[in-house]
């Protein structure tokens with residue numbers, strides 16, 4: 336059989352359930368298609384119920400949520416924001432929107448997230464120079480909880496507010512508590528490739544009711560309380576539509592199931608590929624952490640196999656299987672060549688050795704087997 340005869344296996348395609356359509360139908364029947372309405376309220380309530388956050392504001396993207404979240408923390412022109420280098424660019428772009436500068440921190444080898452030791456070094460150095468970063472951006476990459484105990488202790492010690500980018504980590508937890516609720520502000524993404532999707536969307540969660548109100552205000556063009564259009568602050572058009580929130584409501588019903596399935600996919604690959612020389616799995620869960628295993632990621636050790644991640648990726652592509660390199664660290668991006676970086680070996684090494692495997696929750700065992708066989712044929 337030629338490879339074209341197979342259906343393409345995507346990395347992490349949207350996976351809809353049975354109930355999204357009901358919410359959409361109702362919205363159209365009732366004429367609620369603007370960025371206001373019962374689905375929007377319901378979607379925010381669902382997110383609050385699942386995470387335990389007191390307030391949620393549904394927005395057009397996770398990036399928009401990070402943008403408004405940083406603004407809530409007071410980030411503005413000339414400020415500095417601590418940020419992991421090993422993440423998607425959407426984590427750091429809003430720092431630039433606000434005229435601030437990111438200070439990048441390397442990963443540690445277990446969770447692949449921000450290294451507490453490197454963060455301490457950076458904070459002590461900045462402190463000595465009389466510089467106080469305005470915010471700390473924490474990311475739970477690939478749904479893996481960061482070492483929150485250590486990182487949050489440092490944020491408290493140096494009195495830096497925390498924005499938790501849980502865009503990839505909906506449904507993951509730490510000490511039994513959902514990720515996204517540990518920072519002063521938490522952010523989720525409902526982009527098409529995430530564990531749940533509204534096609535495009537995001538959410539900001541916080542326990543601060545004044546902040547939630549402010550976020551709604553900014554997200555709808557910052558209209559002052561006046562009978563005419565009056566504005567005294569810069570606003571944005573960032574509110575999610577009631578239609579897309581309907582998809583979100585249907586998706587939220589599936590969250591537990593989807594996390595279970597992603598974890599099963601990870602466990603299946605691990606078991607099937609455990610004897611492949613030079614191939615290992617990562618990242619690993621920190622004490623108390625439970626990943627949603629959004630994407631299954633592997634590392635190839637050049638001392639044990641001659642196959643590079645790029646060769647494996649092209650080989651899988653020949654079998655009509657999509658795989659992707661790990662996120663290219665931000666300190667290596669042309670966009671950020673002048674930004675300070677603390678460390679860098681760990682995340683650079685991960686980037687050079689890693690690959691993301693198809694992890695969509697609609698995959699069946701035959702699909703997984705196809706990926707495993709293709710990998711075993713070359714590595």
Ligand SMILES: *Cc1c(COP(=O)(O)O)cnc(C)c1O
Nearest residue numbers: 396397398423425426502524526
């Ligand atoms: C997807 C993602 C975002 C941005 O979310 P969008 O909804 O696509 O804007 C931010 N940070 C990380 C780590 C992401 O993976």
